[in-house]
Amino acid sequence: MPKSIHTVNSFEKLFKDNYAKLCHFALQFLKDEDMSKDIVQETFAAFWDAQETLQLEEKAINSFLYTSVRNACFNKLRRLKLENTYLNNQDADPIEDAIGLNAMIRSEVIAELHKVITTLPKNCQTIFRMGYLEGLKNPQIAQELGISINTVKTQKKRGLQLLKMRVNPDFLVLATAMLLIKN
Numbered sequence: 001m002p003k004s005i006h007t008v009n010s011f012e013k014l015f016k017d018n019y020a021k022l023c024h025f026a027l028q029f030l031k032d033e034d035m036s037k038d039i040v041q042e043t044f045a046a047f048w049d050a051q052e053t054l055q056l057e058e059k060a061i062n063s064f065l066y067t068s069v070r071n072a073c074f075n076k077l078r079r080l081k082l083e084n085t086y087l088n089n090q091d092a093d094p095i096e097d098a099i100g101l102n103a104m105i106r107s108e109v110i111a112e113l114h115k116v117i118t119t120l121p122k123n124c125q126t127i128f129r130m131g132y133l134e135g136l137k138n139p140q141i142a143q144e145l146g147i148s149i150n151t152v153k154t155q156k157k158r159g160l161q162l163l164k165m166r167v168n169p170d171f172l173v174l175a176t177a178m179l180l181i182k183n
Contacts, residue, residue, distance in 0.1 A: 014061065015044055022069050029073035039076060043068045109171075116166050120159055127152055128159035 019040060026036035043065060047054075056064055117125055117133075126145070130136045131152070138156075142149045 018065055026069050026073050039072045120162055124155045124159045127155040131156050
């Protein structure tokens with residue numbers, strides 16, 4: 001009559017006696033220690049769950065475990081191969097491409113805008129940066145720089161006029177749109 005591993009102690013002994021051997025066996029196929037350990041643990045869990053229906057003799061349990069680990073390794077390798085083939089055949093995600101392209105264009109526009117801003121007169125440049133790039137309000141700029149609000153308004157207006165003269169109109173539209181659309 002076939003004997004099964006009914007007790008936890010018997011199962012623990014079977015596990016301790018075979019775990020390292022089966023991990024080494026699985027490693028020969030998978031070349032990955034963690035994956036090999038996972039396969040062996042899953043095999044023991046499946047064996048524990050199915051031992052009543054298997055009705056294996058003690059001598060056949062070793063053979064069953066080795067065969068189960070080998071088959072699980074082959075299945076894992078097939079899955080990995082399919083996943084790699086699938087991933088290698090995938091085109092880039094259009095959304096990711098668009099996000100990357102948008103970020104690149106935005107960086108280029110902002111860099112070009114900063115280049116042009118550096119050509120403005122020093123005071124005009126400072127006020128322009130504070131107002132348009134840092135988002136400060138006119139009273140905040142006036143207070144921080146110790147100047148009148150009218151001077152701030154005048155310098156901002158002058159900065160925009162100089163910017164319009166030094167930049168291609170199409171670029172200015174693009175720069176404005178990029179600055180208004182936050183990430």
